[in-house]
Amino acid sequence: MPLGVDEAGKGPALGSMFAAAVYCPDPSVLPEGITDSKQLSAARREELAQMIRTDDRLAVGVAEITASRIDDPGTDMNSLAVTAHAEAITAAVANLEERPEAILGLCDACDTDADRFGRRVGEACAETIEANLEVDARHGADDDSPVVGAASIIAKVERDAHVARLAETYGDVGSGYPSDPTTRTFLEAYVDEHGQLPACARESWSTCADVLAAAEQTGLEQF
Secondary structure (H helix, E strand, C coil): CCEEEEEECCCCCECCEEEEEEECCCHHHCCCCCCCHHHCCHHHHHHHHHHHHCCCCCEEEEEEECHHHHHCCCCCHHHHHHHHHHHHHHHHHHCCCCCCCEEEEEEECCCCCHHHHHHHHHHHHCCCCCCEEEEEEECCHHHHCHHHHHHHHHHHHHHHHHHHHHHHHHCCCCCCCCCCHHHHHHHHHHHHHHCCCCCCECCCCHHHHHHHHHHHHHHHHCC
């Protein structure tokens, strides 16, 4: 598959989700060591991402889904993952110097039904991409496909940079995942000081809602 797509940051309670698409007609030109980003150190991911981005034979597209979009009650994470993949594909295709008549894409499926996810991404791209685009989706594609692995690296580096920017604003926020004690401590301390969640929080996430509810209950008990 010449076009690979993956996301990073679907599950955290803080910050944006990112999707990346990498167009690579010849996977042999990819740098050695490409694999699922979770299997690589942060330093190695950044090194590979730089090599992918600066290779003129490749085209990269990135999409960001902010916390406010995630909290929109009119949508859901599966639909937002579809949107993110479609926006990343559109951005990658827009960066091609010569657009082929037909493009085959492979996504790492973000839905329990991989075929449905691929179909929805393809439909979402139909209005923005003139080329004949065929999108497939598979679970574990970031392990099996070097091009999807390359996309997973780009997406993870984008997410890591985003978390680093949050830390510059708020101090140590941890990874942003609900299971991270540092993230939980940050949320509790922020709500205790400000009486509300930070702008980077996904307010619709149970972790954030629980922290806010606990703080409100504590405030009531003090009266």
